[in-house]
Amino acid sequence: MTSFRLDGRPVPFVPGQTLGAALVAAGRTSWRTTRNEGRPRGIFCGIGVCFDCLLTVDGVPDQRACQVLATEDLEVGTQEGERRAP
Amino acid sequence: MRPETLRDGTVDVAVVGAGPAGLAAAAVALLGGLTVALVDAGQELGGQFWRRPPEGSAVDPGDDLHHDLATYRSLAGTVRSAARDGRCRLLPGHHVWTAVAPPATAPGERPQGPLPLHLLDRSSGPGRERTLRLDARHVVLATGAYDRPLPFPGWDLPGVYTAGGLQALLKGGGVRAGSRVVVGGTGPFLLPVATGLAARGASVVVCEANDPRRWACGAGAALGLPGKLVEGAGYAAALVRHRVPVLLRHAVTAAHGTDRVEAVTISRLDASGGIVPGSDRRVEADAVGTGWGFVPQLDLAVTLGADLVASWDGNRVVRVDEWQRTSVPGLSAAGEVCGVGGAQLAVREGQLAAEGVLRDLGRPSVTGERGLARVRGAVARHRRFAAAMAHAHPVPEGWTAWVDDATTVCRCEEVCAGQVRRAVADGAVGVRQVKQLTRAGMGWCQGRMCAPAVAGLAGPGEGEVAERLVATPVPLGALARGNGSPPHTLSRPAPEEKV
Numbered sequence: 001m002t003s004f005r006l007d008g009r010p011v012p013f014v015p016g017q018t019l020g021a022a023l024v025a026a027g028r029t030s031w032r033t034t035r036n037e038g039r040p041r042g043i044f045c046g047i048g049v050c051f052d053c054l055l056t057v058d059g060v061p062d063q064r065a066c067q068v069l070a071t072e073d074l075e076v077g078t079q080e081g082e083r084r085a086p
Numbered sequence: 087m088r089p090e091t092l093r094d095g096t097v098d099v100a101v102v103g104a105g106p107a108g109l110a111a112a113a114v115a116l117l118g119g120l121t122v123a124l125v126d127a128g129q130e131l132g133g134q135f136w137r138r139p140p141e142g143s144a145v146d147p148g149d150d151l152h153h154d155l156a157t158y159r160s161l162a163g164t165v166r167s168a169a170r171d172g173r174c175r176l177l178p179g180h181h182v183w184t185a186v187a188p189p190a191t192a193p194g195e196r197p198q199g200p201l202p203l204h205l206l207d208r209s210s211g212p213g214r215e216r217t218l219r220l221d222a223r224h225v226v227l228a229t230g231a232y233d234r235p236l237p238f239p240g241w242d243l244p245g246v247y248t249a250g251g252l253q254a255l256l257k258g259g260g261v262r263a264g265s266r267v268v269v270g271g272t273g274p275f276l277l278p279v280a281t282g283l284a285a286r287g288a289s290v291v292v293c294e295a296n297d298p299r300r301w302a303c304g305a306g307a308a309l310g311l312p313g314k315l316v317e318g319a320g321y322a323a324a325l326v327r328h329r330v331p332v333l334l335r336h337a338v339t340a341a342h343g344t345d346r347v348e349a350v351t352i353s354r355l356d357a358s359g360g361i362v363p364g365s366d367r368r369v370e371a372d373a374v375g376t377g378w379g380f381v382p383q384l385d386l387a388v389t390l391g392a393d394l395v396a397s398w399d400g401n402r403v404v405r406v407d408e409w410q411r412t413s414v415p416g417l418s419a420a421g422e423v424c425g426v427g428g429a430q431l432a433v434r435e436g437q438l439a440a441e442g443v444l445r446d447l448g449r450p451s452v453t454g455e456r457g458l459a460r461v462r463g464a465v466a467r468h469r470r471f472a473a474a475m476a477h478a479h480p481v482p483e484g485w486t487a488w489v490d491d492a493t494t495v496c497r498c499e500e501v502c503a504g505q506v507r508r509a510v511a512d513g514a515v516g517v518r519q520v521k522q523l524t525r526a527g528m529g530w531c532q533g534r535m536c537a538p539a540v541a542g543l544a545g546p547g548e549g550e551v552a553e554r555l556v557a558t559p560v561p562l563g564a565l566a567r568g569n570g571s572p573p574h575t576l577s578r579p580a581p582e583e584k585v
């Protein structure tokens with residue numbers, strides 16, 4: 001089974017799925033907290049417009065889980081808060 | 087969709103968006119002998135309607151969830167084979183983040199020289215983005231639309247998605263987001279979402295805020311679109327087969343849970359959309375879809391200065407003529423940026439847009455005179471049908487009463503309804519003034535998710551189409567990798583590598 005890692009733990013995926021799709025398939029609905037109130041967030045719009053689904057990918061923060069294709073051995077991390085919108 | 091090796095030079099037509107409209111525009115332009123660049127922020131051809139997992143991937147392609155795949159295959163086939171011949175540049179994973187129309191020499195006149203589009207290439211993955219410039223003699227904007235969500239208490243809980251988000255997970259990732267799903271809002275789009283999830287084994291309930299029965303029955307036949315009736319009958323049969331209840335004049339008025347959604351409140355609505363007292367009931371759910379129609383993705387059209395007009399559903403859309411030409415010379419638009427009317431309308435508008443470009447260049451038509459007359463007839467019927475559907479599925483006036491002061495309205499900046507209401511009480515009018523006072527709409531999504539709600543709470547205000555000079559956040563490193571320093575102003579872009 002192919003997998004990437006979220007905070008070091010393996011998450012299985014089917015090649016062709018985004019990180020977000022794989023996480024939802026694995027029963028995970030949130031992987032970020034909001035900047036002010038610390039509320040949990042995951043996928044909302046699914047198509048790259050809402051920016052709810054941010055996480056870090058190989059150390060780069062604020063990546064949209066619904067847009068990044070999962071690949072073997074990707075190091076993905078949950079996020080606390082996010083930068084202010086650029 | 088793999089990027090082709092690119093050569094330098096100006097293309098005849100750049101098509102932004104590879105959904106039904108953009109695919110059709112690209113295919114017809116190619117059949118007419120033009121060179122084309124087809125750009126899409128996503129990885130695949132097909133846009134929202136024909137969203138599919140990557141070619142050759144192990145994800146269930148979900149052919150049974152789709153309509154009219156034959157058209158998709160024919161259009162995509164034309165585009166892919168032209169890409170192999172070097173006449174079409176496929177640019178998946180490229181977001182057009184801005185565009186600058188060159189000044190016209192005289193009003194209404196075609197500007198000298200090509201129209202430059204500025205692309206953010208995300209195809210190499212996070213941290214490796216770069217910017218590029220693409221020069222085109224003509225541009226067709228086919229950037230589509232996104233869901234219009236409205237807030238309710240708990241709508242920001244994980245497990246609550248837009249209706250389109252549920253569909254994107256299912257069609258693109260083969261993922262059923264829940265096993266007990268409630269889909270609520272209004273419009274015919276709720277039905278394919280519900281039947282798709284039900285076909286994958288979920289138990290689904292649909293809450294339709296309106297009662298469109300009388301309308302919907304007559305509309306398809308009366309407007310001469312038997313295909314729409316068949317599609318509608320197909321959903322009706324699937325709803326019965328999968329035992330999906332459709333509750334008319336009902337809405338999801340709250341979502342419950344701590345870290346994720348666990349249940350929703352479903353309420354009966356009166357004629358103006360108010361909650362019928364005592365009608366609330368709690369239903370367990372592990373996924374919720376919410377959708378109140380769609381909002382056209384107008385950023386580039388607005389940045390380029392194209393005139394807008396009010397559409398049948400109250401949206402502002404790009405104003406186009408009978409060849410889908412906008413008010414900006416050299417710029418056409420097709421599909422849901424010109425009005426939300428479904429994929430079949432989008433395909434035909436894309437076709438007309440490309441035909442218009444061929445005509446402007448003095449090239450013979452691909453579709454032929456008879457064919458064009460048929461296309462125009464179909465466009466007119468689909469627009470009438472879309473208008474009838476919009477009329478039957480308004481956002482109920484009373485929705486703001488479901489939203490208590492503590493409900494988050496702006497998900498990005500975490501602004502609640504109470505703050506918006508206080509700003510309005512303090513004299514703010516419209517989305518822009520509320521934004522200045524509360525920061526609602528200033529976050530990452532640039533108001534795409536909250537603007538309809540803020541407009542509902544604050545009143546429409548004037549000229550309320552958000553101007554977004556940047557259609558997607560551009561990492562500074564990407565500008566640097568694009569060769570040279572970041573642009574200081576939008577009218578003087580940095581030297582960028584050319585596509």
Ligand SMILES: Cc1cc2nc3c(=O)[nH]c(=O)nc-3n(C[C@H](O)[C@H](O)[C@H](O)COP(=O)(O)OP(=O)(O)OC[C@H]3O[C@@H](n4cnc5c(N)ncnc54)[C@H](O)[C@@H]3O)c2cc1C
Nearest residue numbers: 103105106107126127133134135182229230250421422429
């Ligand atoms: C999430 C979602 C799911 C939907 N699913 C269905 C469905 O299953 N069935 C149905 O009948 N209708 C569906 N719709 C309705 C749909 O909008 C239309 O039926 C149809 O897809 C519209 O075609 P289009 O070509 O106008 O735009 P779209 O199909 O939306 O295509 C627009 C394309 O433009 C790209 N784009 C936008 N801006 C840029 C930019 N700046 N740079 C580069 N690329 C850009 C997008 O990535 C997208 O691929 C859905 C809508 C949404 C939002």
Ligand code: FES
Nearest residue numbers: 044046050051066
């Ligand atoms: S879910 Fe909206 S951007 Fe990813």
